[in-house]
Amino acid sequence: GENVGLHLPTLSVQEGDNSIINCAYSNSASDYFIWYKQESGKGPQFIIDIRSNMDKRQGQRVTVLLNKTVKHLSLQIAATQPGDSAVYFCAENTGNQFYFGTGTSLTVIP
Amino acid sequence: GAGVSQTPSNKVTEKGKYVELRCDPISGHTALYWYRQSLGQGPEFLIYFQGTGAADDSGLPNDRFFAVRPEGSVSTLKIQRTERGDSAVYLCASGVGGINEQFFGPGTRLTVL
Numbered sequence: 001g002e003n004v005g006l007h008l009p010t011l012s013v014q015e016g017d018n019s020i021i022n023c024a025y026s027n028s029a030s031d032y033f034i035w036y037k038q039e040s041g042k043g044p045q046f047i048i049d050i051r052s053n054m055d056k057r058q059g060q061r062v063t064v065l066l067n068k069t070v071k072h073l074s075l076q077i078a079a080t081q082p083g084d085s086a087v088y089f090c091a092e093n094t095g096n097q098f099y100f101g102t103g104t105s106l107t108v109i110p
Numbered sequence: 111g112a113g114v115s116q117t118p119s120n121k122v123t124e125k126g127k128y129v130e131l132r133c134d135p136i137s138g139h140t141a142l143y144w145y146r147q148s149l150g151q152g153p154e155f156l157i158y159f160q161g162t163g164a165a166d167d168s169g170l171p172n173d174r175f176f177a178v179r180p181e182g183s184v185s186t187l188k189i190q191r192t193e194r195g196d197s198a199v200y201l202c203a204s205g206v207g208g209i210n211e212q213f214f215g216p217g218t219r220l221t222v223l
Contacts, residue, residue: 032209043114043201043214044153051209089152093209096166098143100152 012107019077021104023090028071032093035064035075037086038103044089047075082108112136114215116202122221123192131187131218135204142185143212144177145201153201159185160207192222 013019025033031052036044050057050064050073057064063076073090087103115134123129135142140161145153155169162182170176174192179185189196199219203212 034211036214041216043203043216046211046213049211091152096158097155097169098153098212099155100145102150103152 009102010105010107012109013080015082015108015110016079019075019080019084019106019108021075021077021088021106023073023075023101025071025073025090025092025099027092027094027099028068030092030094033064033066033073034091034093034098035062035073036089036091036100037084038089039086047088077106080106080108082110084108114202114204114213116200116215116218118218119216120219120221122223124223125192125194127192127222129189129192129220131189131200131220133185133187133202133204133215135183135185135202136213137183139204139206139213140182141205141207141210141212142179143203143205144185144187145203147199147201147217149198156187189220192220194222196220197222 034049035047037047038044048059048062048064050066055066061078065074085108087105089100089103091098091100117132142159144156146156147153157177158166159179162179174190176188199217201214201217203214205212
């Protein structure tokens with residue numbers, strides 16, 4: 001399978017600070033990427049996506065950056081809140097399949 | 111509107127038994143995916159349906175696993191002769207098809223004793 005991995009398995013941030021979660025992918029042909037948030041006992045929840053013809057996309061409090069040169073993806077969360085505590089996955093699309101990384105566990109300290 | 115639903119939410123079975131897991135996708139979504147998620151891991155692709163047909167079943171681990179979607183809506187994942195290693199959360203997702211986002215259900219937690 002594809003190698004979609006995350007640099008840090010856990011991340012702790014202070015409430016109100018910005019969070020950055022990183023992800024590396026191995027298939028340069030991947031053309032679509034998604035960040036998901038997964039809370040305990042729930043399915044992954046879509047956060048933001050980006051296509052390979054873009055290098056940045058912004059949503060509400062979240063920004064995704066794509067660096068195709070080094071095959072790196074990052075998720076930035078502004079003004080992190082306790083409700084942001086969860087596991088975050090990046091997923092890359094190749095053909096019909098989405099490949100997920102292992103995930104980063106984000107803990108927000110009040 | 112209603113999201114993706116999966117039943118049952120939990121299933122406990124004995125080794126060797128047969129199980130069926132159901133997924134109700136979002137109405138109108140033609141694409142449906144099944145994933146398996148082990149503890150501490152990301153979802154692992156199993157199979158993808160476009161309409162009624164399995165467009166890609168390359169993720170099914172062996173012939174004990176089978177999935178159907180006879181009317182292009184509800185899908186059933188079937189596991190024969192369950193093994194303890196099949197214990198995981200089985201996730202279903204649906205979408206409009208093509209290279210677009212998927213919406214996940216809450217999953218079915220399968221425990222094989």
